[in-house]
Amino acid sequence: MDKLEKTLESRTVRPTAMRLLVLKFLLQKKVAVSLTNIEEYFDNSERTTLYRTLKTFEENGIVHQIDDGTGTIKYAVCEENCNCELEQDLHLHFYCNNCDETVCLTEYKIPHINLPEGYLAENVNLVIKGLCEKCSGH
Amino acid sequence: MDKLEKTLESRTVRPTAMRLLVLKFLLQKKVAVSLTNIEEYFDNSERTTLYRTLKTFEENGIVHQIDDGTGTIKYAVCEENCNCELEQDLHLHFYCNNCDETVCLTEYKIPHINLPEGYLAENVNLVIKGLCEKCSGH
DNA sequence: TTTATAGATGCAATGGAAGTGCATTTAGTG
């Protein structure tokens, strides 16, 4: 629990009870979660508080948003050396059509893409959809 | 106008007045448009009709959806040899942070991505955000 | 210890977009 507190404090985020619980939850999940996921997990919790908790986390580099194309935003804890603030590097995301889970494939980087003359890239988002290892049957 | 009708009929879509107008609009736009965009263009048109028109177009390979990460679905007319039904054509999409427009870069294919053992790709979506040629200033 | 105050939380409400059910109209077919 102490480690969680330190994580928050090192990012100048006050370690309230709720924030610690949310962070713990996010860390133990290996997949990206939506606001609704968290809301369901903490049974009678305030959606707004969770929403703002995630927002605070995001603003302070604790989590990053993932748009996996399902329409709802997912969140995942930033890696040690996650440079998502740089709007670059950006590993890719995999969404499973079967189990409806989204994972960060942090080891898998997005290859460099050539753009037409005049286009300036600031951010890249690559989502692959298909079957994850659990659901593909091999 | 005759050409538009033929496009629809070759796809077994009945060429109603509204559908022809929507198709014409989509064709003249060089960027991907949202349902709301179309609704605004055809001032007092029925959102539902437009919604179902786009759905029909999509089901018949006339347009394809684009998820550019803004949260709202965009639509673009399929190219001559667009094989978006195959879930594998895989050109990339560019979203301009400045002018808020999304374009299909049909010439630019998504490179092959290696996935971890057990993962099965069915669909790939790559969106690059940044500044388009109009907004980058060069 | 009390007080001031900034920050965190809870509640209510808004707004945008997708999607559906059903009644009505329209357009092809016999």
Added chain:
DNA sequence: CACTAAATGCACTTCCATTGCATCTATAAA
């Protein structure tokens, strides 16, 4: 002309993101 299937219009519902404001709480200053 009449029948039928498709297309359209209207009224909802649902889901999620987001905000305003009131209230509570914890930390720092007096």
